[in-house]
Amino acid sequence: MPIPYGFPEDGVVNTSATPATSTVKARRVPLAKIDVETASAAVTLGRVLPAESGRPVQAPIFNSAL
Amino acid sequence: MTGLIAFREIVLKVHSRCDLACDHCYVYEHADQSWRARPKVISPEVISRTASRLAEHARDHALPSVTVILHGGEPLLAGTARLRLVCEEFSRALTGIAALDLRIHTNGLQLSTRYLDLFAEFGVRVGISLDGDRAANDRHRRFADGRTSHPLVLAAVALLRSAPYRHLYQGLLCTVDVANDPVAVLDALVELEPPRVDFLLPHATWETPPVRPDGAPDAYARWLLRIFDHWERLGRPVPVRLFESLLSTLRGGPSLTESLGLAPTDLVVVETDGTLEQVDSLKSAFEGAAATGFNVFDHAFDRVAAHPGVRARQLGLAGVSDSCRRCPVVRSCGGGLYTHRYRDRNGFDNPSVYCTDLRELVDGVEGRTAPRETARQLSDPAELARSQEELTRILLARLNADLAGDPGWAHAWELVAAVERAGPAGADALDAVLDHPFTRTWVLAALDAARDGRPGAAEAARRLTALAAAAVLRGGLDLPAEVAYRDGEVYLPTLGLLRLGEPGTQGRASLHVTDDGYAARDGRSEHRFGPAAGDARWQPVRTWSPGPDAAPVALEDLDPYRNCFPRPPRLRLGAGETEEWRGRLDRAWALLHKAVPGFARAAAAGLTTLTPLAGGPRAGGWGEAGRHGPGALGVPYAAGVRETALALLTGRRRTRLRALAEVTDLYALDGQWQHPSPWRSRPVPVSRLLADVHERVAVEAYRRATAGPEPGGSDRIHEALDRLSTAAELTVTGKRLVAELRYELKAVDA
Ligand code: SF4
Numbered sequence: 070m071p072i073p074y075g076f077p078e079d080g081v082v083n084t085s086a087t088p089a090t091s092t093v094k095a096r097r098v099p100l101a102k103i104d105v106e107t108a109s110a111a112v113t114l115g116r117v118l119p120a121e122s123g124r125p126v127q128a129p130i131f132n133s134a135l
Numbered sequence: 136m137t138g139l140i141a142f143r144e145i146v147l148k149v150h151s152r153c154d155l156a157c158d159h160c161y162v163y164e165h166a167d168q169s170w171r172a173r174p175k176v177i178s179p180e181v182i183s184r185t186a187s188r189l190a191e192h193a194r195d196h197a198l199p200s201v202t203v204i205l206h207g208g209e210p211l212l213a214g215t216a217r218l219r220l221v222c223e224e225f226s227r228a229l230t231g232i233a234a235l236d237l238r239i240h241t242n243g244l245q246l247s248t249r250y251l252d253l254f255a256e257f258g259v260r261v262g263i264s265l266d267g268d269r270a271a272n273d274r275h276r277r278f279a280d281g282r283t284s285h286p287l288v289l290a291a292v293a294l295l296r297s298a299p300y301r302h303l304y305q306g307l308l309c310t311v312d313v314a315n316d317p318v319a320v321l322d323a324l325v326e327l328e329p330p331r332v333d334f335l336l337p338h339a340t341w342e343t344p345p346v347r348p349d350g351a352p353d354a355y356a357r358w359l360l361r362i363f364d365h366w367e368r369l370g371r372p373v374p375v376r377l378f379e380s381l382l383s384t385l386r387g388g389p390s391l392t393e394s395l396g397l398a399p400t401d402l403v404v405v406e407t408d409g410t411l412e413q414v415d416s417l418k419s420a421f422e423g424a425a426a427t428g429f430n431v432f433d434h435a436f437d438r439v440a441a442h443p444g445v446r447a448r449q450l451g452l453a454g455v456s457d458s459c460r461r462c463p464v465v466r467s468c469g470g471g472l473y474t475h476r477y478r479d480r481n482g483f484d485n486p487s488v489y490c491t492d493l494r495e496l497v498d499g500v501e502g503r504t505a506p507r508e509t510a511r512q513l514s515d516p517a518e519l520a521r522s523q524e525e526l527t528r529i530l531l532a533r534l535n536a537d538l539a540g541d542p543g544w545a546h547a548w549e550l551v552a553a554v555e556r557a558g559p560a561g562a563d564a565l566d567a568v569l570d571h572p573f574t575r576t577w578v579l580a581a582l583d584a585a586r587d588g589r590p591g592a593a594e595a596a597r598r599l600t601a602l603a604a605a606a607v608l609r610g611g612l613d614l615p616a617e618v619a620y621r622d623g624e625v626y627l628p629t630l631g632l633l634r635l636g637e638p639g640t641q642g643r644a645s646l647h648v649t650d651d652g653y654a655a656r657d658g659r660s661e662h663r664f665g666p667a668a669g670d671a672r673w674q675p676v677r678t679w680s681p682g683p684d685a686a687p688v689a690l691e692d693l694d695p696y697r698n699c700f701p702r703p704p705r706l707r708l709g710a711g712e713t714e715e716w717r718g719r720l721d722r723a724w725a726l727l728h729k730a731v732p733g734f735a736r737a738a739a740a741g742l743t744t745l746t747p748l749a750g751g752p753r754a755g756g757w758g759e760a761g762r763h764g765p766g767a768l769g770v771p772y773a774a775g776v777r778e779t780a781l782a783l784l785t786g787r788r789r790t791r792l793r794a795l796a797e798v799t800d801l802y803a804l805d806g807q808w809q810h811p812s813p814w815r816s817r818p819v820p821v822s823r824l825l826a827d828v829h830e831r832v833a834v835e836a837y838r839r840a841t842a843g844p845e846p847g848g849s850d851r852i853h854e855a856l857d858r859l860s861t862a863a864e865l866t867v868t869g870k871r872l873v874a875e876l877r878y879e880l881k882a883v884d885a
Binding site for chain 1: 143144146202204206236238240262305306307308331333335376389390391392393394398400401402414416472525526528529530531532533535536548551552555556579582796797798800
């Protein structure tokens, strides 16, 4: 008995903000495969977990060399 | 020695002379002439001593990697044997301690296969100086007798780009001369397919200002912006460090070069005789400017790190001049390269001698790119919702990384993974429970507990199991749905509270979907329940419908994690109370839509969950947002219709700003400046000022439509908006938001 989107009855409100079965879902990384060590994950986490935002390892900054 | 920033970058002077006589070189042509007294070639003792000092430093500071840049003079003049010794000594010393990133920066004249084979053996990446096309390069980069170096440099680049060595090609470094044709310069560089390029402003100080052929104070900005425009026309064919740094800081990220921004300098220079110096461009300033008085034989790197001159360049905002601190572009500019700030009278406490250029350059790049660089989440609510959904997923994955060793958690995680694998119905059902706003509250609390070393794995596993079970029920999935209850009950996220035993008892039960609802099996007995109808053992989450076309909103008074607002939640409402509340919400919603239809529609978008809070309305009747996902809002149950309307409006405004700040960068370095606020007695950080304005624009609109405006209300908002417009913290996205607030206020004023 799948519950349709927006079924107006107590107990089954749809709290999901993205449309059901959208193509976005098909393309995204499954939960179990999310790598939380990537630079982009670090940026995402750093915004909400201040303790995570240690100084990132970044490229050398010396002006007179590359 | 706490608070010291470790050096991650060592510039190793392996040879102190050069085979070119470029007239713009800071080493030989500028104030400091200390090179004359230095040994030409670095000695084996200095090499091995520096390597072991660096290893000790990397170990003490647990550095994952260090960069060693071989520099000069012209480093290739050291010869292959000495360079091999450098590579061997550093590789050996750092093995097992830190990754070693070896680089060399050369004029290329001597570059041959003998050198490149050595560099290939040790993975040394090669950067080459080239000022552009032949005309540009010949302007400065000549031999002492005036001969051109251009063909030799091109030959070196060609060799470096050939098959066996191409992976060592680090890029091209170009010193700016505004007499050159910028388009020809960039074309000449791009043609050589460098992996990256950077442009250097010629070294100058307030004592020896840069050459300005037409007298214009912004010649360098205009020249670089012509490069920028050409770079864009070509489709950004190569990363340009200077531009990438500006684009990064404008977005709220770090600067990528010591010549721009406020990133602390983490490099130290080792001279051929083992003396330790600050960055050597300081030599342009005055004789001995770079000296620290330390050397690798007698002193650890930490001694240099504590040197006042080094520390001054690690202080970020506190390390720049007063006028830079008040400058709107200081996060991107940072007062320019330290050297360029020098004046005999007061040292480095000045803006850059390139100040006008830098300001125009930052503004120019921002003006050209702002629309493209603005985060899409600001204008696209669907994109914001998607990013918020992704944030919860990443936080949950992060929690899994912390708790994966706990068997109870690992089992629950597997249940969730099975739901996600169960086709589109599974994915949708999982989203519904993950997007439940208090799922975010729970994950954040569990991450806090894990970080603080508090025991929390059992509680987290219980919640995750309930989450998986709720998804199985919602999706009607043919999967096991097992829950663990405590104190006789379990909350099934988004569905309701299920009583499975006497108060004080705990145990497990398995749930499944039936024709008209759900059932729980506990041993041999089966209890059928829900979804909508409550009974003695099942309390469903109730809903409220904001209108015929609107999705229903959960009236969430069951989830234990709803206790995340600045004030406590109400306990479960009685049936009569719920009816009354629905009536008040209906009337408040109607009032809001009549008074401020645009704001009301925005408030409705994405609202999924209302939680009744204890106590009467706050002063002003403003709503509450807490540490939860973006769909939730807390409203004082006891608030009247008008107060409820205002609570809905302001609470949703707060939630929206919070949701934006969680997935985009609206500002950086929040708290580094304090701003006067028209509404508060003390100065506030930019985040506070922005939040106040964001909320008050909507309140002002509401007041005008209902009770009449607050005297001077609009002026105060304008005043705050003016202040925000010049705040250095704001990113391109933050500035766009401020511009939108201005439009909103204009519409209200009209
Ligand atoms: S533009 Fe001028 S005042 Fe502003 S930070 Fe740069 S050097 Fe300082």
